[in-house]
Amino acid sequence: MKAVYFAWVRERIGKPEEELELPPEVATVGDMMAWLSRRDEGYAQAFDQPATIRAAIDHVHARHDASVREAREIAFFPPMTGG
Amino acid sequence: MSVASVSVQAQDFDPAAETERLTAGRADVGAVVTFAGLCRDEAGALEVLEIEYYPGMAEAEIGRVAAEAESRWPLLGLRVIHRHGLIRPGERIVLVAAASAHRSAAFEAAAFLMDYLKTRAPFWKRERRVDGGAGGWVQAKDTDEAAAGRW
Numbered sequence: 001m002k003a004v005y006f007a008w009v010r011e012r013i014g015k016p017e018e019e020l021e022l023p024p025e026v027a028t029v030g031d032m033m034a035w036l037s038r039r040d041e042g043y044a045q046a047f048d049q050p051a052t053i054r055a056a057i058d059h060v061h062a063r064h065d066a067s068v069r070e071a072r073e074i075a076f077f078p079p080m081t082g083g
Numbered sequence: 084m085s086v087a088s089v090s091v092q093a094q095d096f097d098p099a100a101e102t103e104r105l106t107a108g109r110a111d112v113g114a115v116v117t118f119a120g121l122c123r124d125e126a127g128a129l130e131v132l133e134i135e136y137y138p139g140m141a142e143a144e145i146g147r148v149a150a151e152a153e154s155r156w157p158l159l160g161l162r163v164i165h166r167h168g169l170i171r172p173g174e175r176i177v178l179v180a181a182a183s184a185h186r187s188a189a190f191e192a193a194a195f196l197m198d199y200l201k202t203r204a205p206f207w208k209r210e211r212r213v214d215g216g217a218g219g220w221v222q223a224k225d226t227d228e229a230a231a232g233r234w
Contacts, residue, residue, distance in 0.1 A: 006207060007209070007220055059139055059143045060144075078220065078223070080202060080206055080207060083197055083201035
């Protein structure tokens with residue numbers, strides 16, 4: 001699956017996107033953030049306050065308890081500041 | 084059938100021309116509300132805003148918010164434009180123009196669109212300051228969440 005990152009989440013992780021192979025125990029958006037934050041310091045900083053991070057699955061906003069198993073693209077980003 | 088038209092683009096837009104397009108050649112529109120959001124200079128401190136967005140989702144999400152507006156109010160036309168990239172103080176950032184037979188629907192739909200865009204459309208603003216200081220990412224405001232919550 002493809003993971004994409006925006007704004008300061010992207011900056012802390014150090015890349016805008018990547019291809020990931022999720023281990024079977026990663027079932028939800030929340031699981032995925034916890035799993036990613038164990039990869040290195042940058043990911044840990046990006047997800048150090050997981051409650052503030054927003055996610056989207058295949059271009060649709062997703063809650064942290066949403067399943068990621070069927071996703072093609074998952075996005076993580078801070079609260080939006082458009083308009 | 085949807086009457087909404089959504090654009091996400093780097094270039095500027097002409098609010099008068101967009102409004103004109105909503106009403107050209109028809110006589111059933113009794114009200115058009117046009118909202119334009121501009122870049123403030125923050126009392127001279129802001130050099131430029133950098134607006135990052137999520138290509139693909141930005142268009143899709145604004146489209147979903149526009150469809151929600153169409154389901155709630157009897158709209159005859161709806162135009163939404165959101166810019167990305169570098170935007171300088173005084174420049175336009177966003178346009179919402181809603182056309183309806185009567186004013187209340189047009190006013191309410193335009194306000195709903197803006198409140199929802201602020202909290203649901205995947206755009207992020209970063210400030211670059213005149214003094215060279217790191218203005219950094221603009222923080223989302225609780226008041227914007229509250230404004231969206233009233234609908």
